[in-house]
Structure formats: C-alpha cells, structure tokens
Amino acid sequence: MIGLYGMGGVGKTTLLTQIHNNFNLTRNDFNLVIWIVVSKGHKIEVIQDKIGEKIGLSIGEWKHKEQHEKAKDIFGILNTKKFVLFMDDLWERVELTKVGVPVPDSRNKFKIVFTTRSEGVYGHMGAQKKINVECLTWDKAWNLFQEKVGKETLLLHPDIPKHAEDMAKECGRLPLALITVGKVMACKKTPEEWKHAGQVLKELASEFSGMEEKVFSPLKFSYDNLPSPKVKSCFLYCALFLEDFVIRKDDLVYYWMCEDILAEYGKVEKAKNESYNIIRTLITSCMLEEEGDSVKMHDVIRDMALWSACDLGKEGENILVDTGAYDVAKWKNAKRVSLMGGGTKSLDETPRSPNLLTLFLRGSLLERIVDGFFGFMPTLRVLDLSENYSITQLPTGIANLVSLQHLNLSCTGIKRFPMELAACACLKYLNLEYTRSLDYVPPNILSNFPRLKVLRILDCGSSNRVFFDNEKTMIEELQGLKHLDVLSLTVGGTSCFQNLDSHHILVTCTLTLCLNGTHSSYLDLSDVAMANMKYLFKLLIKDMVDVYSTWITRLKNLNCFLGLQFVVVGNCTNLKNLEWLVFAPNLINLGVYDCSKMTRILGLNTTETTPFAKLTVLLLISLPQLW
Helix, strand or coil: CEEEECCCCCCHHHHHHHHHHHHHHCCCCCCEEEEEECCCCCCHHHHHHHHHHHCCCCCCCHHHCCHHHHHHHHHHHHCCCCEEEEEEEECCCCCHHHHCCCCCCCCCCCEEEEEECCHHHHHHHCCCEEEECCCCCHHHHHHHHHHHHCHHHHCCCCCHHHHHHHHHHHCCCCHHHHHHHHHHHCCCCCHHHHHHHHHHHHHCHHHCCCHHHHHHHHHHHHHHCCCCHHHHHHHHHHCCCCCCCCEEHHHHHHHHHHCCCCCCCCCHHHHHHHHHHHHHHHHHCCCCEEECCEEECCHHHHHHHHHHHCCCCCCCCCEEECCCCCCHHHHCCCCEEECCCCCCCEECCCCCCCCCCEEECCCCCCCEECCCCCCCCCCCCEEECCCCCCCCCCCCCHHHCCCCCEEECCCCCCCECCHHHHHCCCCCEEECCCCCCCCECCCCHHHHCCCCCEEEECCCCCCCCCCCCCHHHHHHHHHCCCCCCEEEEEECCCHHHCCHHHCHHHHHCEEEEEEECCCCCCCECCHHHHCCCCCEEEEEEECCCCCCCCCECCCCCCCCCCCCCEEEEECCCCCCCCHHHHHCCCCCEEEEECCCCCCCCCCCCCCCCCCCCCCCEEEEECCCCCC
C-alpha cells in the first residue's frame, strides 16, 4: 500500500491520475484497475457502491443489500484477482475489511494507492510506503506558469516577463495557484495590467480573479478538517507573521499561553507539551512546514488563512495583517493586529480597540509611539515590540494594559523601564534581552509581577548592575517569583551559585546563562557551584580575559549538565581547555572563538563516556594554539 501525501493543490491527484492512466495504457499483470474518489465524511456503503460499479456488481437489487453482504461479495471477487485500487482524497481512515477489500501484503498481488493531505491518515491506513508530494522546483514552476500564460502574451512587451516571474514567485511553487493565476493572466496584454494584477495578488490575494473559488476554497477544506477550534485558532495565529517568516516553536508556546488559547497550566512545560502537540497536528495536516526547532507557513496557505480568518473574505475586522494596516478605524473590532516588518516610523493616532488580544509591532522600524496609544486596549494580552532598535521610550498610558500577559521589548533602544508597567500585574512573560541602552529599572519592579513564568534579561542593560544592584539582590528578587519556570540572565561570575540548594529558583528553572566580563582568577564549575543546575539549557561565557585555565572540575555526577545543549565561549584569553564539557552528554551546538591559549577542547579524562555524541554544530574560530 502506497500513500501520496502533501498539501492541497500540490498535485497529488494529478500524479495519481498519471499513474492510473499508465496502468490502463500499458500492458501489466493486473486484472482490475479501479479508481474511486473518497469524499470527506465518507460512508462505507458509498465506497462499496463505487467499487461494485467498477467490478460489475452494481446491478439490480445489489445496491440494497446490507453492508456486510456487500463486503462479502466484493471480497469474493477481488480476492481471486490481481487488482490495483486507486483512492483519491482520503480525509480519514478507510476500514478496508468493512468495505470488502483484501488488505495487501507480501503474499498477494493486491495494490492500493491513495492520496491524502494528512500524514496521520497515512499512518492509520498502515501504508508501507509514503511519497511526500512537494511543491515544484522553481524551474518547473516557472515553466508551468509560462505554459498557462502563453508565449504570445509574454512576448507582447519586454516588461511583461519580469512581472510574470514576480507573480509566479508569489504563487509559492504551488501548482494549483500557478495554473489559476497563469490562466487569468493569459489575457492581460499590457505592463500596466500585469503590474496592477501583481499588486493585487501580493497585497490582497483573495480579490485576485479565481483565487477564492479555485484556490482558497479547496485549500480551506484542510482548515475545516482541523480537529478543534483551538487548533484552528493556533493555525490562524501563525498567519500574523510575515511571508516566509521562520517562526520558533517556543515563541508560539509563549504567544498561545499568554493569549489564553491554551488551557491554564501551572507549569510552562505543560503548555509547551500541548503547543508542540498542536504544532505537530498542523505539520502532519500540511498546514505548516517544519524547519528544525521552527516552522514556516507556505505563502498561499497564509493567504488562505487570512481569508478564512476574515469570514471567508467578506469581513475584515477580526485579523489585520499588513504593513499598511495602520488605519485606526479598522482596529475597532480587531482581535489580532500585525504590523510586522512595516515601515511606519511613528504611530500618531490612538486606536480604540476594545476586543484586541494580540498586537505585533515587531521589526516595524518604529521610532515613536504617541502617548496614550495603549489607553483603549483593555483586553490586550500579547504585545510584541521587539526589534525596533530606534524606540527609546514607551508611551505614557501603558498602565492601562491591565490584561497584558506577554511583553516583548527585546532588541529595542529603550533607556528606562517605566514604573507604569507595575500596573500590569497579570504579566506572565517579560523579555528585555539585548536592550543594551537600558540604564534604569525601578528597584524591586519584579515583585509587581507575581504571575511571571518567563523572564528573559540576557544581555539586558548598559551594565550588569542595571537590573540588580548586586548578586544578593538578584537572588532575593528571583526567589520572590514563585511561578517562574524559564529564565535567561547575565551575571559577572559563578560566585552567586555557591550553596545552590538555597537558591531554589536557579535550580528548577530552564535556564539560559551568560557569564560575562569577570576578572576572577578562575571560573568555578565544581560540584558546589554548578552541579545542581540540571535545567541549564544554554551557557555563554565571554570576555573573561583574566580567567586562567585552572578550572576546578571535580565533577563526579555525569548527569550534572544533562540539560545543556548550547555552549558558546568567546574572548577568554587564558583558557586552555573546556574539559568539563565531557559531562554535557546532550550538547548539540558548541562555539568557541578568540581564546588564544586554548590547546584542546576536552581534557585527557574522557574515557568514561563518549563525548559529543549528539553534537551537530561545531564552530571553532581564532584558536591559534588548537591546531
């Protein structure tokens, strides 16, 4: 049994048709070649009638027999034949024994080939082989588009081929979109027509002729077939990101958790488990494409998602996504707004958005937000202002965001953390990573966020002392965050990790830690200092120019760095080795640079274990003594 699996419109039915026709046109050993379309929500009796018609049973009173009687008759014929059964468009498992179809195995000559958009259906059918039907290569996509447009049209004006190429790229190498758009453009004779059509396709694809009926409606069947409203909502959330944007899975976890799409969990790990399960459902349904620890959404699938989110394209209030969406009149009924990647330098009008849940302003080149901008968003839960490097301050009135749970200010130019934010007592996620211009944070500000689960302050502030006056204050404030599960921070050394048993928060959090700029004579990575940090996930050690190679590595517990997967060591002039890494069995990414005295990565005592068994990325730069 063979399953052809892939997203809608990719050409599965076309490929199955070609295989079927080849059986009919060439000599082969099969007595019967059967083709049926299995519609969504199929009934066993309907499939039996279709097969019965193909094998000569659908006559007289046969159609009125009971299901088990039909199954017996079908089995009686097929079991004596060499047959191949083609089943197109499966949305769920077909129980072949109930239909009466003999199940293929190595002892018989029965063959079954089917198509599906769901990898889960492939698994439930028990197919021995899966063929993943992917989008065309660019060359084949371009050739298909030119074929549908016609050579005569392409040669009417020297500017038309360039417009045609841009439009073909907008179709994302998806055959259904290429054919639909190509046929429409076959009658466009001037560059102006092509330019206008290209703008419509890029900016509002649902208004392009034929896209709703011939592309979006068929693709929407995949959306309609998702298992729950929650999964559908998570899918539509992914459409907020830019075209071709690589979305980190963990970012989706935090967005969904804080917008309250997920169930309420006490621990982030449980929210992550549910999120990853939803993401896997979307991947196996061909709604998302997996790229390691991230996902992407196909351009045409994204257009369909936005169209679906806007009530089949007839209403535009629920989700606004575009660089040109800054029309505050449109924000009145919006639930999610994304201006990601826009060129709006200043937000000068105050929107009234009583229903807004998520606002993405990430990477929008913003320089200024008018005071009071957030004054009328009482339900806003997710605010992402990250990667706006020219933003130096937040507007007054941000205290009105009383429902805010997710605030991302990473990679911004803010200089002061506003005391007003203390009113956002519902905050679960706060990200201030790489805010290197930040020079003031109100003392004890974290105590105002008792629900905080994720705190990211790696490389936060113009110095290590911006957030905490000293290491004792740091420990005390972090200990006060009873629900904290995920933490990233920068410290000056390992002295704050002495007696870790008394610092419960550092022992139990999933931790990203940067050790930066200390002038200690040695870096203590002993049992006492580090061995209890089993959730340490990422470790960065940099600019420790006076640290010598006498690392105290009395580590005896081979599981002390069990969670450690990423390590970067840079500009540590006197270090000669990283022998303690032998106790990081799950390390997958290691980078070492500008360590002029390093002679080896590991020490000599590596015989008790196999080091670096899972390492996939190794970067060694400017290590003159290593070779």
